Amino acid sequence: MEKLRFIHAADLHLDTPFRALSSVDEELARRLKEATFNSFRRIVDLCIEKEVDFLLIAGDTFDREDQSLAAQLRFVRELERLSAAGIHTYLVCGNHDPLVSWVEEMQLPDRVVRFGSSKVGKAVYEKAGRPLAAIYGISYRTAREDRDLAGKFRGPDGDTPFSIAMMHATPDDPGPHEPYARFRLKELIHKGYDYWALGHIHKRNTLRDHAPAVVYPGNPQGRDFGETGRRGCVLVEMEKGRKPGIEFIPTQEVRFEEVRIDMSGVDGFNELTHLDRMALERISDPHPEDSYILRIVLEGRTPLHKRLARSGELEELRKALNEEAAAGTPFLFIDSILSETRPDIDLEELREGNDFTAALIKKVESLEPEAFLQEVEEASGLPPAVLRRVHLDSAGKRDLLEKVKWMLLDQIIKEE
Template identity: 35%
Template sequence: MKIKLIHCADLHLDSPFQGLTTKEPSLADRFKHSTNEAFVKIIDLCLAEKVDFLTIGGDTFDGADRSLSAQILLRDQFERLYKADIPVIIVAGNHDPMPDWLTEIKYPNNVHLLGGDKVESIPIEKNGKVITRIYGTSYKVSEVTENLSLKLQAKEKDTVSIGLLHANVGSRKGHAPYAPCSLNDLKENNMDIWLLGHIHTTEVLCKDPLILYPGNIQGRHINEDGPRGCYIIKIDSNRKISYEFKPVHNILWKQEEMNIKDIMTTVELTELLLDKCEEELSKLNNDEKGIVVRWRLTGPSPLYHELTMTDKIEETKEILVARFFNQAPFIFPESIRLKIRPERQKKDYINQENFIGDFLRLAGKVENDDQMKNELLKILNQPLSNRTIRKYLEEIDENELLTILEDSVNLGIDLLSGDKSS
């Protein structure tokens, strides 16, 4: 019998967008209901596609302090699926462990929140016949360091077996190591499909068996750029599996590099970015409310001195915000970052027997000397010894140090060479 389902994860309903609230309050207001609205789109999609069931792979809520309106929204959307006879199977993750689900809100009978004390198996029926079994377990506490995947073993092979898990597969950096497991751990558990949560990036880890992360449903900061959404998964009568990613985000985060080596004036640069804004807005579909973009300006530039030594970049950003932020759909330049360099490069000076040559050779030595790099890192991270400052700053690592060093070299070339563009 054919099966169709939708899988999503990391909804983070009621997300507070704290970083945006601090840096860009007006932008944070645009995001206020974006995660909730993206979830409504998933329910709309379930109904339009007439799926057999919906799975949610953890972190439905952003934390224990969830608003009543978000809880009611979740219940009301599940009610829509209940009326269409569509089951919902949920596991709790690190942001919403089982104790946080103890609430006065009662969900309809089509909702199955899997427990955390043992692995549960939920049979899904269609026309009176079991078409699939979903195996899963929830987090009992926020920090789960046990390999939960080892507990999930498919036992029935007469139906399609699906594992539902909130986990860090392959010890991905940048994500907490909760329920850590390897790809081989998942492949050896006799599942036909693994539906995962926790990693916010959309990724298919394996096609046979199908193992995938849907990512979160709405980007919340610049490093969660690109489309966000869910997967529609279809299984035909021969157990052939197909899948399709469906974006549901309301606001798109985007990062883009732009070489400005041929831009000669700041007026030209501003006009270029105005045109780029118009181009980006023309690409939006009817469901998208706006774009938040970070541009990185690159290349050897005749504007290096003017852009690095004046406020022209901030002025340009203000022009773009005034033109495009208060319209619908909107575009907001999160930042315009300079990765440009002076037109004359390091190789033009490094062999000269003068002060600028000495400066460049010393900088090159630092790049390849671990002791010097460690000493510089200690100096740069010294302010973090203050507990108050540590709340607002992050520790600088070696990669960031090399970026700082490169920027310093470019600035040094500009100031010491006397080749000014303004």
């Protein structure tokens, strides 16, 4: 029975600068600069270790269009390792690394196929002298791709045992991604390919697991706090007439995680010295071998509220917790500690009072967020274009009013 084994990766975003961090740490900066390359190196190691037939890279190999020559050379060096091991690489270009951004003189190693942008290209992978798989793909020519790429795929035109389609494209629900090359899952299903190797959406997602499999492997290294959790590639094993095996393998150098810690009932500062440990315990899907960059958000009602809100206090704590944090492996580095705690006051009791504070609470709680904020907007005299930029949904408006209430209470209590 014929079998095919390959690794599908996408969105390597090599040489990502990681500007999203709020703190600067030399050791961490050094590690992050290497993170995307190290993740890719792990993918190459995996290909060799698992003796795959080939590697697929579904777009956004590089982070920027004005990619440095050094980054491209490092990428090519890794492809050479694959080629020397007899492993093929097939790749398409995405919106971050469209075809025009690749250095023209760059020689790609043997066994590497980069698909063009004018039409869907085809490459046949042979094993033991016989065609085993046909790979079809199309690249973005420029960063803004407004063609219907999915519509250009006409289905396999030969009778190789397996067929694969590759593109960098956006499904019905694009999430935070630019909606280039939109497609509907429905239209991919009847084209006749066995596997759709997709890229663009950074969150891993198997849209369909067989006949055909339609897969986003996600990016192999998260780039900010919007890209949390383990990140990697998928190892795919296909056999005719069987559901393909699709196994996720993590490759990230470091994980970004935001952790919320409820400080209700915490009244001593000693516990703050264990904040790193408390944060680790609250990470979902933790693994002892993983490294982390954390954003910690403190919440809840605590007598420590005032102290935590004092400027510089949390930053000092963060620095103390981080001493040499990024040096070891695995490591845990706290990028920021934010306080959304509230004063430890009994709202019920205050509301029952017969004073200014009670009146204020009742007044703010009786406000209808939509109407109140509209009044504020009108009173501000700002042009509609400016107001649209700070548009909040109704949950956001309720939240804002709640924050206003606590800010006022906090102020009153401080003054008392």
